[in-house]
Amino acid sequence: MRCDWFKKNLSAYIDGEVNFLTRWRIKRHLKSCTDCYKDYIRLKNLRKISKIILLKSPEPGFYERLQAKLPRLSPNITLKKTGSLAKFWMLLPLPGKLAIGGVAILILFLLVIYPHLSGSSLNINKFEEEYLRSKEIFSVVEEPAPPLLLVSEER
Amino acid sequence: MGVSDEVLVARFKEGDESSFKELVERYQSRVYSIVLAMLGDKNDADDLSQEVFLKVYRFIHQFKGRSKFFTWLYRLTINTCISARNKKKRNNQILLSQSFKKDFTPIDTLQNDAKSPIEILQNRELEKKIKLALDSLSDGLKEVFVLREIEDLSYKQLSRILHCPEGTVKSRLFRAREELKKKLMPYIDEL
Numbered sequence: 001m002r003c004d005w006f007k008k009n010l011s012a013y014i015d016g017e018v019n020f021l022t023r024w025r026i027k028r029h030l031k032s033c034t035d036c037y038k039d040y041i042r043l044k045n046l047r048k049i050s051k052i053i054l055l056k057s058p059e060p061g062f063y064e065r066l067q068a069k070l071p072r073l074s075p076n077i078t079l080k081k082t083g084s085l086a087k088f089w090m091l092l093p094l095p096g097k098l099a100i101g102g103v104a105i106l107i108l109f110l111l112v113i114y115p116h117l118s119g120s121s122l123n124i125n126k127f128e129e130e131y132l133r134s135k136e137i138f139s140v141v142e143e144p145a146p147p148l149l150l151v152s153e154e155r
Numbered sequence: 156m157g158v159s160d161e162v163l164v165a166r167f168k169e170g171d172e173s174s175f176k177e178l179v180e181r182y183q184s185r186v187y188s189i190v191l192a193m194l195g196d197k198n199d200a201d202d203l204s205q206e207v208f209l210k211v212y213r214f215i216h217q218f219k220g221r222s223k224f225f226t227w228l229y230r231l232t233i234n235t236c237i238s239a240r241n242k243k244k245r246n247n248q249i250l251l252s253q254s255f256k257k258d259f260t261p262i263d264t265l266q267n268d269a270k271s272p273i274e275i276l277q278n279r280e281l282e283k284k285i286k287l288a289l290d291s292l293s294d295g296l297k298e299v300f301v302l303r304e305i306e307d308l309s310y311k312q313l314s315r316i317l318h319c320p321e322g323t324v325k326s327r328l329f330r331a332r333e334e335l336k337k338k339l340m341p342y343i344d345e346l
């Protein structure tokens with residue numbers, strides 16, 4: 001009964017897909033149980049043999065043979081052609097995109113927003129006040145002198 | 156280190172055929188090995204591997220990059236194999252079984268006469284036995300075993316490719332190995 005649990009987990013064990021505790025338990029059990037150890041060796045051999053048998057390469061000229069089939073497909077294929085700038089942007093890694101975005105925001109801030117925040121910015125109230133004051137200085141209206149009244153003293 | 160799959164896919168989407176060539180050359184052996192293991196026929200494997208890459212060429216715009224390129228590629232490979240296999244089964248069921256009976260001896264009746272691992276692996280006949288044992292697995296067990304052995308994919312990656320929980324990957328691999336172990340016992344005991 002106890003060995004069943006180990007045998008069930010041996011497959012995941014050889015794949016390195018068990019947690020630390022399970023790995024430790026299996027490792028310890030394999031040292032003391034010849035039956036499970038035999039099973040473990042069989043699994044390892046199966047793996048070795050399978051890898052050699054399964055890994056194959058196609059006949060040489062695979063791409064050339066494939067290429068011969070591609071032109072027949074080309075009318076249906078719409079591979080988008082875009083400009084080099086769009087291509088550059090697409091291939092740019094994320095940190096690069098973020099850096100460019102950051103610089104663009106900074107430039108926008110310096111050119112458009114910053115001047116309005118500083119002391120020398122245009123203040124409409126102040127402007128209006130100055131305008132009215134200047135008007136006061138230059139439009140002095142000379143009032144006519146009051147008529148000179150000759151007052152005769154009556155005796 | 157070479158250019159990543161993601162960059163090659165992006166370039167290919169932009170119309171750069173040399174990136175497609177690089178992707179093909181990078182994955183042709185693995186795709187071919189999966190197809191060969193799934194179907195067991197060299198001629199079919201070559202044609203079908205090409206079909207997989209033709210699908211990549213045609214449907215690359217459907218790949219949105221939400222998963223790794225190889226996840227998408229291996230899913231495509233497995234689907235292509237399964238549909239080809241089903242088609243062949245329907246069309247050629249009787250002929251296929253006859254040719255297997257003629258070409259192969261059942262595993263159980265084989266004598267283990269090889270002396271060393273190298274001798275064993277050099278034995279073309281033995282290779283056929285192993286392939287036959289593989290062929291006796293159901294598609295569900297075979298695909299997980301083949302992908303694991305060819306690509307050393309983690310259970311997490313396998314679960315993404317095969318659209319099943321990691322626990323299912325684990326139990327299918329266990330069952331596949333149990334079946335293969337039973338059928339190939341004389342050979343794997345000797346190594």
Ligand SMILES: [Zn+2]
Pocket residue numbers: 002003006029033034035036037
């Ligand atoms: Zn045991």
